[in-house]
Each structure stands twice: as C-alpha cells, then as structure tokens.
Amino acid sequence: MRRAFGSVLAVDDISLVARPGEVTALVGPNGAGKTTLLLMLATLLVPDHGTIRIEGFDPVTQPAEVRARIGWMPDGFGTWDALTVREVLHTIGAAYRMGPAEARARTEAVLELLHLGDLADRRARVLSRGQKQRLGLARALLHDPSVLLLDEPASGLDPRSRIELRDVLRTMAADGKTVLVSSHILTELQEVADRAVIVARGRTTQDQTLDATELATTVGTWRITSLDADRLRQWLGERHVPWRAELAAVVVQVGGEEQAARLLADLVADGIRVIAFAPSHGALEAAYLAATEDRQ
C-alpha cells in the first residue's frame, strides 16, 4: 500500500496480514506511517496504490460493510465533552443503528468490561487522559466488532489499566477477533502480541512471530548481576565468553534460552552468587532496534 500527502510520503510500501484470533502489533518510530495506515484501514483515507480487504470487503468501495465490522480507536481523539460517558456510548450505539434497549445493554457490558462503571455518569470533560483512552476503547468495542484497530491504546494509561487492556486484547483474540494494535511500548506489546509488524519510513521492514520457540533459539543479549562481580568477569574470561560491562552488570551474548539456562547453572555451580539474570532486550525490542538502526 502507498499513500502520500502532497510531497510527504507517509506510507510507501506497507503490506501486512492480520489474522483472526491473533493480536498483531504494528511497531515503528514516530512518523513511520502507522496512523496513516490505520486511517486507511478505518475507511477514512483512500490509498494511492494497493488494496485493502477487511473480512473480504474493500474500505474504499464498501465502506458501510467495513464500518459495521471494525472498531477503531484513533490516536489523540477528542470526545463530546458535555456528554456523560454513558451518553457517549448510547450515542455511538445509535450511530451503529442499535435500538435503544440494545444500545443500553451493550453500554453496560462495555462499561463493565473496561471498569468504567464508576465514571459512567461523569461528563467526558472531567476525565483524565487515561480515562479518556478507556472511553475511546469502550467506543471502539461497543458494536462488538470483529476487527479492532487500535492506535496507541496504552498511551496515558496507568499500570493497572495497561494490564487490564492486555487482558481485554487477549480475550478479544481468543474470541476469534482480529486485533491490530499500534504502540511504542515494546515490552507491553511483547506480552500481548502474537506477531509484530515493524514499519519504518513507510515500509514494512520485518514481520515476525513472537512465539516461544523463536525466542528460545535466537541469539540474545543477557544481563548478569552478581555480588562477586570481579570473580564473574574472571570466570567469563577464563572460558573465553565475550562480555562487556554495563554499570555493575555484565552483558553477554547467548544463543537461546537453553544455553542461557546452562550458563546460569554453571555459574551457580562454581559458587558465583548471581542475583539477577535476565535478557536485556525483549526479542521485539531487539528486532525493533535492528530495524530502525539506520535512523541514528
């Protein structure tokens, strides 16, 4: 797909497939074209080249069919300030041609799901940023869409809401819905996403699966902290393991989880008191850094 705004090429060449039952992460630096891509998926923008199919429908020629199926949560959206949370959702229900009773029932269900019950009768104006984000998600979920397009849903959320968001997304995927979520917060995405599509400068640079087997076999960077720092370095030097110091810790390259476990066992066996032993980057983070390296 390609989309330009005048001379600014926002989306140059992005292709991706998001499958039902999976959470697909859309990752990329600022200005990579994520939001533009989501606008095209949300039936608001026509791509210059390329095609989009959402459950078999083309957002350009069959927007109504697509709109009935997608729930879109924009990045940095506004809301009708004067309305209460409940009224906002009732209005959205009506906009999706629900009857009043159905709209009320769905509103209560979504309020319950996103823990917005306490705020239901507050005006949207007084909500905090994180609360507004939750209202935005509630709006996207109201008509029970089968495809969710979420643009930075976690920004502004408190830690608890983030964890709840993760659970909501996982539940949606488990129900067979297609979830496409863009974010900057890689560690979060790592926990929630099945696959990650990394975009940079309007191009897909990598489309990778984030499953356990892949993590287990990739060479990764691990960070070791020990009470016996000097002995640890000596120990590594004796065994010709390349290492570098990072503050009090030591960073080594290890080929997969199996090897990491063996290394830890050996260290402990030799009486080195290890207090922290963890991958220094998530797999997603590593891939992201690799994909966007040319930016620096």
Add this chain to the structure above:
Amino acid sequence: MSLHGIRTVAALELRQRARTSRWPVVLLLWFLLVAGVTSLSYAALNNASVKAGPTLYDVTTFLVLGLSMLVVPSLTATSVNGDREAGVLATLQTTLLTPADIIVGKLVSSWVIALVFLAVSSPFLLWAWVAGGIGIGQVVGSLLVLAFVLAVTCAIGLAFSTLTARTVASAVLTYLAIATLVFGTVIVFLLSFFLVQSREQVRYYGIPDSFWAAQTKNDDGSISPDSVIPTVADCRHLTREETVIHTERIWWLLPMNPFVVVADAAPGRTAPGPTAYSGVQPMRAISIGARSARAGADGRERQECDFGGGGGPAALPPLQSGPIYPYGLVFYLALGAGATWLAIRRTRTPVTRLPNGTRIA
C-alpha cells in the same frame, strides 16, 4: 440518509449545545432586546387614530430577522471543521452514519435553535397581531417564510464549515456570504442603475413651462407670489425628457435579499394603515419598493395637477408587480439545497485528498 441517523446526530448536537453554552442568558438578552424595541415602538406610535399593529409587526419582524442574520450563522459556521479540530468528526464518520445523516442532523439541530430564538420573539408578534389589523394566517405564513430563510442561513454556514480547515476562516466566509445577501444585493442593485438608465420622453399632466414664463417677475427674477395660483384649467397633457431607470431588468437582484423575501411575504403590506410610506413600516416599505422595482419604468402619465385642493387627479400610487417572494423562496431553496449537497459531499469518506493543514482524526 435515514430518519434514525438524522435524529441521532441532531440529538447529540442539541444536547451538547444545551450543556456547553449559556443559552438562558443569551435567550434572556434576546428577549429583552426585542421587548425593548417593540415596547418603544408601541409607545411611540400607538394613538387613537392609528392602530400600531402593522407597524409593531413590521418592526419586530425586521428586528428579529436582522438579529437572526447575526446569530444564526454562528450556529453552523464552525460546525464541521470545529468537530474535526476537536477530533470528534471521524468518530461519527466511522460508524454506520452516512455523511447525509451527519450534515442534515447538524442542520436540523441548528435550525431548531434558530427556531427557539424565533419562538422567544413570538410573544411580540402575537402582541402585534392582537394590537390590531393582522390576521393570524398572515402571521403564520410570514413566520414560515422567516423560519425557512433561517434554515437556509444555517445551511450556508454548514457548507462553509466543510470548506475550510480553520474555524475562523469559515466563520468569516459565512458572515461575508450573509452580508453579500443582505447588503451586497442592495448595493449592486443601486449601483447598476447607471447600466439600465436612459433619457426618455415621458408623458405628464401638469403645468406647462409657458405658464410660469407668462407670470410677471420681480427684479431678481423670482415670481411674485400673488400671481402664482395655477388651477386645474392650467394643466395640459405634455411630454418632457427624463432619466428613466429600467429596474425591471435588474429587479431579480432583490429577491436574493432575505429582508425582501420576508418583507414581501409579510402581512404588513396588505394591512390597513396609513399611506404607502408613512409611519415606520420597514417591511412594508421594502415590499412596495421591491415590487415597484420589478414593475420597472412607469409608462403611465405622471399626474402633477393635484394642488391646493384644485380638483386635479391625485398622484398615482407606485406601480406594483405581483409578489416577489416566490422567486426568493425558489432562490433560497436552491441555495440551501446546494449548500447542503456541498456539505455532504465534503464530509464523505474515505477521502482521496486532504486540504492543507487538515487532520482527519
């Protein structure tokens, strides 16, 4: 477009407006303003011999229309681009609401507010009606025309709000457009006189120049007053060259003016009252003026022999054409429909081209 969709958008808009603005204060000010002007007119004009009813009706309608032309454009002039700026338009566009639902819904809601203003001023129109001379059917009829003109005003603002990215720009353009209709039509009409004027021979029935020439003059050339009492017997059927303005060629500018449309449909023109231009009857004066403009150059013989109760034929009333407001209604219907169509077209998604500086969401 569906009734359900329009109602959803209209209800949303009305609910927001009801909560965000100080309507009670604004309406109270409006009420006091109309009340003040109407009461003053009544006090100034009502006396035993002349019923103030038609005048009151005229003054109030004129005032209400004038104030509406100031207030109503602001209801819609920033409607669509304001929503876009606040990031709430896309929220509606991605639902099953069609662009027509959104635009017509917004139009209906702003019209309802305009009608509230009209309703607040209606006690005074009723008062005028009670004070005399005007049938309720005429009042209702002219109110309908007024309400219709307000709806078109709303539509114009709405169209501009879809045309520009900045709310300030659309507000300015809307007021310019309204000013063009209110003042521009009249100014262009008056300035085009020179295009349609010509020197022509006109017939008149009056005192010939020879009558004055025959009078004995004072030393300074003025006529001694004692001798100048022409009588009907001195009048002749004559011609002279005059500048004639053929307004029948440019009258069509007038029904584009909202005041002309409302005035021409107003009951004041038919109500019993003083003579054509006497009293303060702005609507009546506008209506008579516009109809005589359409009737154009008066080919009838000028009656200039009616002096001093001498018994000559009275001066003719201005030449009148048929009603002008139906032309105005057609023009406004086309304008309103065109503006609404444009606004709908401009809110259609997905879009291929974004105007500079706009955001979708």
